[in-house]
Amino acid sequence: MALGGTVPFIGLAFADVMFLILAAMMLGSGLMVVLARDIIRAGLAMIVCFAALAGLYVLLNAPLVAAAQVLVYIGAISVLILFAIMLTQTKAAPTRLVFQTQTGAAAIAAILLALVVAAAVGATDWGEVAARLATATDELARVLFRDYVLPFEVVSVLLLAAVIGAVYLAKREEGGPS
Amino acid sequence: MIDSLDAYLVLSALLFSIGTFGFLARRNAISMLMSIELMLNAVNLAIIAFGAFVPGLAVDASVIAIIVMAVAAAEATVGLAIVIAIFRNRRTPLVDEYDAMRR
Numbered sequence: 085m086a087l088g089g090t091v092p093f094i095g096l097a098f099a100d101v102m103f104l105i106l107a108a109m110m111l112g113s114g115l116m117v118v119l120a121r122d123i124i125r126a127g128l129a130m131i132v133c134f135a136a137l138a139g140l141y142v143l144l145n146a147p148l149v150a151a152a153q154v155l156v157y158i159g160a161i162s163v164l165i166l167f168a169i170m171l172t173q174t175k176a177a178p179t180r181l182v183f184q185t186q187t188g189a190a191a192i193a194a195i196l197l198a199l200v201v202a203a204a205v206g207a208t209d210w211g212e213v214a215a216r217l218a219t220a221t222d223e224l225a226r227v228l229f230r231d232y233v234l235p236f237e238v239v240s241v242l243l244l245a246a247v248i249g250a251v252y253l254a255k256r257e258e259g260g261p262s
Numbered sequence: 263m264i265d266s267l268d269a270y271l272v273l274s275a276l277l278f279s280i281g282t283f284g285f286l287a288r289r290n291a292i293s294m295l296m297s298i299e300l301m302l303n304a305v306n307l308a309i310i311a312f313g314a315f316v317p318g319l320a321v322d323a324s325v326i327a328i329i330v331m332a333v334a335a336a337e338a339t340v341g342l343a344i345v346i347a348i349f350r351n352r353r354t355p356l357v358d359e360y361d362a363m364r365r
Contacts, residue, residue: 103269107269107273110273110277111273111276111277111280114277114280114281114300115280117280117284117293117296117297117300118280118281118283118284118287118288118293118297118300123290123292123293126293126296127296130296130299130300133277133300133303134303137303137306137307140270140273140307140310141307141310144270144310144311144313144314145314145320146310146313146314146320146323146324146327148324148328149306149310149324149327149328149331152327152328152331153331156331156332156334156335157299157303157331160335161299161334161335161338164338164339164342165292165295165296165299165338165342168292168295168342168345168346169292171346171349172291172292172345172346172349172355181289182288182289182290182293183287183288183289184286184287184288184289184358186286186287187286187287189286190282190283190286190287191283191287193282193283193286194279194280194282194283194286195279197275197278197279197282198275198276198278198279201271201272201275201278201279202272202275202276205268205271205272205275206268206272210267210315210316211316213267213315213316214315214316214317217313217314217315217317217320218320219313219314219320219321219323219324220321223321224321224324224325227321227322227325228325228328232325232329235329236329239329239332239333242332242333242336243332243335243336245336246335246336246337246339246340247339249339249340249343250339250340250342250343251343253340253343253344253346253347254342254343254346254347256350
């Protein structure tokens with residue numbers, strides 16, 4: 085997306101400021117997802133994280149993916165997860181102890197992973213890198229339904245199998261427990 | 263800053279490691295699934311970033327990202343159904359109390 089001009093008083097380009105705001109929103113709400121004690125708050129923070137990611141996709145000139153992100157993640161998966169949270173809340177469940185005993189080791193592992201990947205990104209020469217390229221939707225449709233038509237069909241079968249499997253798994257059995 | 267691939271890739275790495283931490287550290291099974299969603303989103307961000315900066319990859323990256331989203335939706339559906347089925351039997355969403363195979 086071509087955003088011209090600089091923001092007054094800060095001196096950064098407008099697009100840079102957008103990137104910084106979206107990145108901070110994404111990382112902050114992502115941290116809230118894994119750190120919040122209240123799991124409903126974690127689910128709501130996840131929606132904010134997905135929305136910030138959709139904004140980043142727009143900055144990366146992929147508007148169709150941004151729209152799919154809003155529809156699939158914010159519209160469907162978040163609602164699914166919030167429903168699952170509400171179905172699995174028990175009054176007796178301890179509200180303390182949201183973390184396992186291995187939290188320290190997990191934190192060290194995650195920080196090491198971030199450092200290693202960041203170092204690898206910094207050390208790699210990505211070859212010639214163009215300015216952000218635009219993705220035209222009609223071109224995308226042509227590629228999706230011509231070159232990628234087999235993955236597309238496989239995904240449709242996979243979604244059907246997932247729906248049937250989920251209904252079977254979550255169905256209450258006649259005369260079963262509960 | 264916005265025109266550097268490295269910035270997006272580092273952002274994606276940070277989100278991925280946040281998801282890793284959540285998956286390893288949380289006790290609630292649904293929190294773990296949410297962390298997996300964060301990790302899938304981080305990978306999607308890296309794919310889209312590569313598509314936006316590497317010539318000749320833009321359209322393929324968008325298609326791959328959309329397919330990853332569909333697979334993530336299938337994963338979330340089945341994962342949450344499994345969690346709900348286990349919750350119905352064990353009455354708890356905490357993974358460290360699922361110890362039937364250890365006793």
